[in-house]
Amino acid sequence: MKSATVDLIKRDEQKILDEWLNVLKQSNIYNFQISDEPELYNEIKNFLTELSDVLTPNTFDVNSPEFIPLKKMVVEIAQKNTALGFSAKESALYIFSLKNILFNLLLEEYENDALVLVKEIKILSKIIDELGTIIFDTFVADREEIIKRQRQELLEASTPIINIWDGILGVPIIGTIDSVRAQQIMDTLLNAINDTGFDVAIIDISGVSTLDTVTAQHILKTAAAAKLMGATCIISGISPNIAQTIINLDIDLGQTITKGSMSEAIKTALEIIGRKTKKNILEYGKNTSAEDRKSIVNLNTD
Amino acid sequence: MEKIPVLKIGNLLLISIQTDIYDSQGLQLQDDIANLLQRHSFRGVILDISSLSIVDSFMGKIINNIASISLVMGAETVVSGMQPAVAITLVELGLEMPNVKTTLSLEKAIQFFNEKFNRETDQDGSSQE
Amino acid sequence: MEVLKSKTLKISEEKDLLNIRGLIREYAGEIGLPEIYKVKLLTATSEIARNVLKYAVSGRMTIRILSDIYKGIEVICEDNGKGIADVDSAMKKGFSTSGSLGLGLPGAKSLVHVFHIDSKLSVGTRVRLIVWRK
Structure with missing residues (x-):
């Protein structure tokens, strides 16, 4: 990736964030409340900062160690969304909605250089797609954890006496x-x-x-x-x-x-x-005193 | 080695095993019961094992022996209060107790004999009528 | 697999059996082994130890706390007795050369998670049991 692109993302950070926040706010998936806004804004800001930090002119290998913090962040976001009840698709859209915004930015910048534009879009697309699949993986792993836990609970609850x-x-x-x-x-x-x-x-x-x-x-x-x-x-x-x-x-x-x-x-x-019980009481009733009977009744109710 | 006490209550013998016992104590108990049954006419033997946490095949054999000896000498054996873990272990071990009547508690064992003796008295009474 | 604790006790007379049971109870308490597994292990150990007293006269028993995926208790029983002539038969229920019930070895096997037996004639017998805290 060209350093110019990285600089571009850093330069237009505010613009990207505003647009991204807007998209997320408008999408039906976020049952958006005003009180959530600062939190959501912080979250995407951190994400973008982390992304632009790892995007150096030579890195586009998503499996390199530099990407670990960013991946971690994605996993956290996905887990949070799952906990809130989002579907896998909804969680993935969170990341994919950034793609469009960045592409528009690149389109404006490299208007006159189609070759560079295609190259840069290809790299960025690869990274974002990769992060998107992490969302799916996390979602599935979370679900499996839930299934496992429920199975255990079922096991425990399954023998009522x-x-x-x-x-x-x-x-x-x-x-x-x-x-x-x-x-x-x-x-x-x-x-x-x-x-x-x-x-x-x-x-x-x-x-x-x-x-x-x-x-x-x-x-x-x-x-x-x-x-x-x-x-x-x-x-x-x-x-x-x-x-x-x-x-x-x-x-x-x-x-x-x-x-x-x-x-x-x-x-x-x-x-x-x-x-x-019955026989016991009858038999004792025949031959024993009232006091004996009492003690036998106690024995039975014991 | 200390003997396991055998209590005589009416026509019952009551033995309560409180802790792990030595093999020799078990064998001694078997002999003691046989001797008592020979000398007096006891009708029942109650073995309360509610405090016993292990019954291995040796101990199981002693219980079975006591039951068989009693049966031959005209008394019935009731084992009371066997702990769940002990019961499962005996089943897994494959040890059966065919001649042994079991009850959940010592009280129920006494109740069992009371009923039995009463039933017999009733029957004797009716046959005389 | 890691060994957290280990202790070896001798078996040459009946009262050693009670010491061994005591140690197993102590270790079982330490790893929080459920009652049922504890009773099964104690019973299996009794069966094995009794065999030593009856056939080999003396031997030693090593009791260890293991830590793997689960924690567990391992009992290794070794003797220098005459050994078992036919291990396969000895592992069948009802087989006995001494007039006992013949439940000892096969019974012990069905009570624990891991059961190994090695025996060489006139060399001795080694039995290894493990119960895991699953």
């Missing part, structure tokens, strides 16, 4: 289960059983799209662990499809109680806890 009844816990499982999630479900449920002292836990898998051997193994392990702790696990929501899978894969359900629907499971669960 519900108190269905006094003595019955429920865990609806939705989507696919990988071993990380299965482990988490196992941990959460068993700890909930330990904390509440509830005797029955219903694991509902109606929301599980596909059941493979590994997933089934994990659910059965959870049921086995719950049994060792002294609780009963009921697996509900076994669709005809999943029942077929269980048969085809030859999965051994052992002594695990399975039910087709959640309502069936709740019925069975109520029977289990009902059997425990």
Whole structure:
């Protein structure tokens, strides 16, 4: 790039900035408010200063180290815009709108020298395009970060433990289960059983799209662990499809109680806890004094 | 080495294991329970392991042995209060406890035996009528 | 991979087992290992240590805190015992030459993230376990 061009940009800095600010203000993308103006002005001023600093007669290699601060600046701008909810296109227009202004400037200056004009436009265009792609890259990277974070959040939120009844816990499982999630479900449920002292836990898998051997193994392990702790696990929501899978894969359900629907499971669960409490009270009611009965009731509500 | 205390409550034996125990203590406990069951007619054994943070295959074997011995001698074994992490570990280890009834807490273990004994008394009563 | 802490303890009698458990608990606490992983590692270590006491009589155990992408705890158990004749069989559930449940080695393997075993007859056995704080 000719030093004359660099000088030109430096000389006309004020003019460029005014025009650029104007374009940004008028474009629909910026939901522009007067209070934003000084900030925006400072931002583009810094950007232009940085740009004219790196544009020396010999540099047009965007990958050279001199460009690093400028690239950083672009990344920051892109990140800020993404945070404000701009689309990738809108963020890119921020940089590309400068292109037009600079081209007009060059057009005026090199009116009589077409060859130089083309050369200079080519260089400038390359630089600005390069910066524009950084915007896209940053945007995509930001989105990926968000997706990753949301996936983690989903993972954490995906095992709600519900108190269905006094003595019955429920865990609806939705989507696919990988071993990380299965482990988490196992941990959460068993700890909930330990904390509440509830005797029955219903694991509902109606929301599980596909059941493979590994997933089934994990659910059965959870049921086995719950049994060792002294609780009963009921697996509900076994669709005809999943029942077929269980048969085809030859999965051994052992002594695990399975039910087709959640309502069936709740019925069975109520029977289990009902059997425990009702009989107890009746039996003690027969042969024991009122005081004994009180202590037994306390035991049950515990 | 210190013996693990075995408490006698009515027709129940109650053992609460509070800390990591030596293998020899475990074997000793197994013998103590067998002897007590032989001399007196206890109907149930409650093993409270709520404070126990590790059950390895050796300890698991001792629990299973106690349950089998009890069964042969006419008593049922209930293990109470197994910690979630211990339960998962035992499942991963592949250790099964077929003859062992489990409950969430010591209270529930006592309640289980109370119900059982009451049921039996009722049945005896009705058969006499 | 970086080793942040390392300590070697002997195993020749039962009470060493409790010392080893104590050290693992201490290290697990330092790196904030979740309860479930801690219990699994403790159980796996118990199984391995018990094998040493039963078959090799004595050995040593090195416990280290590792730092890689995650932090973790590594347990290396070495003995100069008679070695395992058939490692493949010893790694199968239910296999035992001593009348035990035969869950020790295969059980330990399923409890940890990394499990390596090397054994040479009449030279000794070396088992290495790692649990990561994922």
